[in-house]
Amino acid sequence: MVEPDTMSHIKLVLQYDGTNYAGWQIQANAATIQGHLEEVILKITGERSRVTGAGRTDAGVHALEQVAAFRTNSNLSPDIFMRALNANLPPDIRVMNAVECPEGFHPRYDAKSKTYSYLISGMGAYSVFMQRYSWNMRCQLDRDAMKEAAHYLIGRHDFSSFRASGCSSTHPVREISGIEISEMNTIGFMGFSLDVPLIKISITATAFLRHMVRNIAGTLVDAGREKCPPSRIKEILEARDRRLAGKTAPSGGLFMEKIVY
Amino acid sequence: MVEPDTMSHIKLVLQYDGTNYAGWQIQANAATIQGHLEEVILKITGERSRVTGAGRTDAGVHALEQVAAFRTNSNLSPDIFMRALNANLPPDIRVMNAVECPEGFHPRYDAKSKTYSYLISGMGAYSVFMQRYSWNMRCQLDRDAMKEAAHYLIGRHDFSSFRASGCSSTHPVREISGIEISEMNTIGFMGFSLDVPLIKISITATAFLRHMVRNIAGTLVDAGREKCPPSRIKEILEARDRRLAGKTAPSGGLFMEKIVY
Numbered sequence: 001m002v003e004p005d006t007m008s009h010i011k012l013v014l015q016y017d018g019t020n021y022a023g024w025q026i027q028a029n030a031a032t033i034q035g036h037l038e039e040v041i042l043k044i045t046g047e048r049s050r051v052t053g054a055g056r057t058d059a060g061v062h063a064l065e066q067v068a069a070f071r072t073n074s075n076l077s078p079d080i081f082m083r084a085l086n087a088n089l090p091p092d093i094r095v096m097n098a099v100e101c102p103e104g105f106h107p108r109y110d111a112k113s114k115t116y117s118y119l120i121s122g123m124g125a126y127s128v129f130m131q132r133y134s135w136n137m138r139c140q141l142d143r144d145a146m147k148e149a150a151h152y153l154i155g156r157h158d159f160s161s162f163r164a165s166g167c168s169s170t171h172p173v174r175e176i177s178g179i180e181i182s183e184m185n186t187i188g189f190m191g192f193s194l195d196v197p198l199i200k201i202s203i204t205a206t207a208f209l210r211h212m213v214r215n216i217a218g219t220l221v222d223a224g225r226e227k228c229p230p231s232r233i234k235e236i237l238e239a240r241d242r243r244l245a246g247k248t249a250p251s252g253g254l255f256m257e258k259i260v261y
Numbered sequence: 262m263v264e265p266d267t268m269s270h271i272k273l274v275l276q277y278d279g280t281n282y283a284g285w286q287i288q289a290n291a292a293t294i295q296g297h298l299e300e301v302i303l304k305i306t307g308e309r310s311r312v313t314g315a316g317r318t319d320a321g322v323h324a325l326e327q328v329a330a331f332r333t334n335s336n337l338s339p340d341i342f343m344r345a346l347n348a349n350l351p352p353d354i355r356v357m358n359a360v361e362c363p364e365g366f367h368p369r370y371d372a373k374s375k376t377y378s379y380l381i382s383g384m385g386a387y388s389v390f391m392q393r394y395s396w397n398m399r400c401q402l403d404r405d406a407m408k409e410a411a412h413y414l415i416g417r418h419d420f421s422s423f424r425a426s427g428c429s430s431t432h433p434v435r436e437i438s439g440i441e442i443s444e445m446n447t448i449g450f451m452g453f454s455l456d457v458p459l460i461k462i463s464i465t466a467t468a469f470l471r472h473m474v475r476n477i478a479g480t481l482v483d484a485g486r487e488k489c490p491p492s493r494i495k496e497i498l499e500a501r502d503r504r505l506a507g508k509t510a511p512s513g514g515l516f517m518e519k520i521v522y
Contacts (some may be wrong), residue, residue, distance in 0.1 A: 064453060091392045119451055128278045129323075131352045131450050133390075172356045190350075190380055190394045191461045192325060192516070200452045248472020255453070 002076050007071040010078050011101035012037075012051075012085075014066040017092040019132050019252065023059040024066075032091055033057070037068065040088040043124075044081070045074040054107040054259045055114060055208070060251030062133065065096075067107045067259050107259075115258040118217040118249060120185070120199040127194045130187065134198065135217070135253040141199065141224030143183060148230035149223035150179040150201070152237065153216060159209050160240035162219070164248070166258060167210035172240070176213070178204045202257065211248050219246035268332040271339050272362035273298075273346075275327040277405065278353040280393050280513065284320040285327070294318070294354055298329065305342070306335040315368040315376060315520045319472070321512030324395065326357075328368045350402040353360035368520075374438060374465050376519040379436040379510060380445075380477040381460040382448070387483050388455045391448065395459065396478070402460065402485030404444060409491035410484035411440040411462070413498065414477060420470055423480070425509070428471035433501070437466045442481075463518065472509050480507035 014033070022030035026038065037051045056066040076084070078098035085095045121127070123141055130136065149173035154176040163172055180202040187194045201220060203213055219236065222228040228246065236244045275294070283291035287299065298312045315328040335346070339359035346356045382388070382395035384402055391397065398412070417436040424433055441463045448455045464474055464480060483489040489507065497505045 086387075092389045093391050094387055096387075115505065117453075126347075126357075127356055128276050128320050128353045128355050129394075182452070184452055186391075187451060189351060189451065190391065191443070191445055191459050194325075198452050212356070248519070 005228060007063045007073055008058070008075070009015055009071050009101050009103050009105060009116060010081060010151045011099050011105060011107070012068045012070075012082075013096050013097040014068055015094045015096050015099075016063050016066065017132075018057060018060050018062045020092060021059065023061065024053050024055070024057045033066075034068075036093055037085070038068075039074070040085055040243055041070060043088060044076070044084045047070055047073060052107050053110055055256055057208040057254075058211070058251050061254045061256065062252075063256040065258055066256050067261075069101060069105055069107050069113075073091055080261075087121065108207075111206065111259050113206055113210065113260045114202045115202055115257070116208065116213045117255045117257045118201040118203075118213055119253045119255070120201070120217070120221065121196055123197050125196040125198075127187070127189075127196045129189050129194060130196060130198075131240065132252055133255075135250050136223070139225060141221065142226060143181065143199065143220075145226065145230050146224040147181050149220050149228070149233045150181060151232070152233035154179055157237050158240055159212055159237070161213040161242055161245045162212050163209040163242060164211035164215070165242065169209055172209060174205055174207055174209060176205045178201060178202075180218075214249040214254060215242075215245055217249035217253070221249065268334055269336070270330060270332050270362050270364055270366060270488055271342060272355070272360050272366060272368070273329045273356050274341075274358040275324060275329055275332075276355045276357050277324050277327065278393075279321050279323045281353060282320065284312050284322065285316070285318045285412065285460055294327075294433075295329075297350055297354055298346070302331060302333070302344055304349060305345045306333055308334060311485070313368050314519055315372055316469070318515075318517055319512050322515045322517065323513075324517040327517050328372075328522075330362060330366055330368050331440070335379060345418060347413065369468075371522055372465055372520050373466065374521045375469065375517070376463055376465045377469070377474045378516045378518045379462040379464075379474055379517070380514045381462070381478070383399075383456055384458050384460075386457040388448070388450075388457045390450050390455060390475050391457060391459075393513055394516075396482075398482070400486060402482065403487060404442065404485065406483045406487065406491050407460070407462075408442050410481050410489070410494045413441055413494035418498050419501055420498070422497045422503055422506045423473050424470040424503060425472035425477040426503065430470055433470060435466055435468055435470060437464060439465045440477075475510040475512065475515055476503075476506055478510035478514070482510065483507040500522040
């Protein structure tokens with residue numbers, strides 16, 4: 001290890017299909033995004049570098065845009081790093097951009113906002129091309145009830161009722177600046193049009209608790225299925241009790257979509 | 262086995278993601294679409310049935326719409342068959358529709374036309390979400406040259422130059438009624454927009470030779486890369502020599518898209 005002031009600090013914008021990974025965070029005996037990145041950086045530079053991500057996505061969760069950073073003594077340019085990383089990473093993990101960033105930059109703490117989107121497909125219809133990337137629903141969902149329920153979650157709240165038991169955050173208060181629920185009747189897929197409806201729940205906040213988006217998605221689906229009246233969301237929030245909210249929605253429907261600094 | 266005239270004949274419309282399969286045709290020790298269907302029908306009815314498909318897609322090739330048919334002594338309705346099949350098939354193979362069909366119906370011989378689409382993505386850009394479903398191209402392609410080259414293939418020709426060596430067809434003459442080459446600058450993907458260009462080559466014919474679409478796609482890419490002048494396509498056709506055409510494009514970019522009866 002060399003002193004930080006002689007090292008360069010590189011910011012990466014990443015995209016990945018999370019289906020085949022045990023999530024972002026490095027683990028023994030499991031393929032992870034962070035693990036692959038650190039292994040490839042070691043191969044390129046001969047040094048061990050810690051790669052820090054803007055969010056620790058769970059197993060199966062995808063990223064349209066994840067931001068990460070690492071320090072290195074190598075004097076390879078960011079552009080050369082990007083090419084060398086992409087030449088060595090599996091095809092479902094990709095560096096989309098690489099730039100030098102200030103020494104003090106932190107992908108997680110410096111984010112002004114992050115947007116995650118959760119996809120629900122089907123409502124009675126099905127396409128094989130959506131099963132990796134959405135929660136397939138057999139029944140209809142009342143979109144108005146979902147929108148009304150979502151409304152109660154906007155703002156600064158104690159989200160203990162939507163927090164996974166293993167969450168390592170020091171406090172459970174988070175601020176959701178917006179929840180957008182949009183609908184499509186057909187889905188664009190690789191230039192084809194699939195005759196399957198889609199509901200996209202996009203949630204923007206400065207930071208999230210563990211499983212927060214998936215627990216909100218599961219609860220909004222309960223509202224959409226009329227298992228939970230929208231106004232009950234207020235009580236669920238106030239109770240600060242994970243048992244009262246809906247189940248954790250499956251990981252494949254979740255995309256880390258955008259990070260603003 | 263019971264006499265055909267006491268059996269019902271069921272037509273299935275299927276969709277599948279071919280990535281994890283060794284193709285349509287049943288094989289020992291390999292997961293295939295036909296193999297899965299026959300196994301599940303045996304499980305449901307207790308009878309061995311032969312499932313005939315409209316096209317024998319290769320390993321890795323996808324189907325937005327494949328048509329298949331089988332005979333059975335079971336008096337389950339087509340709708341119940343569809344539900345029982347879907348409850349037992351893996352999530353990347355799906356029966357989209359099931360109906361009774363006339364005794365003489367043949368999914369392959371009765372097709373008036375079949376359309377296959379081949380997808381080429383990137384041209385310098387890349388998305389992890391396209392790698393299963395398209396041929397990623399690092400370089401630019403001259404679309405006008407590709408369209409000009411395609412023009413020579415339309416009509417009734419001896420397609421020996423575009424036929425795989427293992428092709429079992431009795432003769433190499435096929436009639437292509439249309440080749441459409443369309444372009445997109447961004448790709449719709451599950452309600453997101455990926456900033457990656459796409460070229461879609463759609464070929465319609467009554468029937469195809471083995472690897473014909475992928476060999477045509479490989480040759481059109483050669484024209485697009487200026488490795489082969491468009492007018493050479495005419496010579497390649499006339500030479501009836503597989504060595505003169507381009508390489509077989511990768512299977513993941515190919516979709517069986519539509520079958521008309």
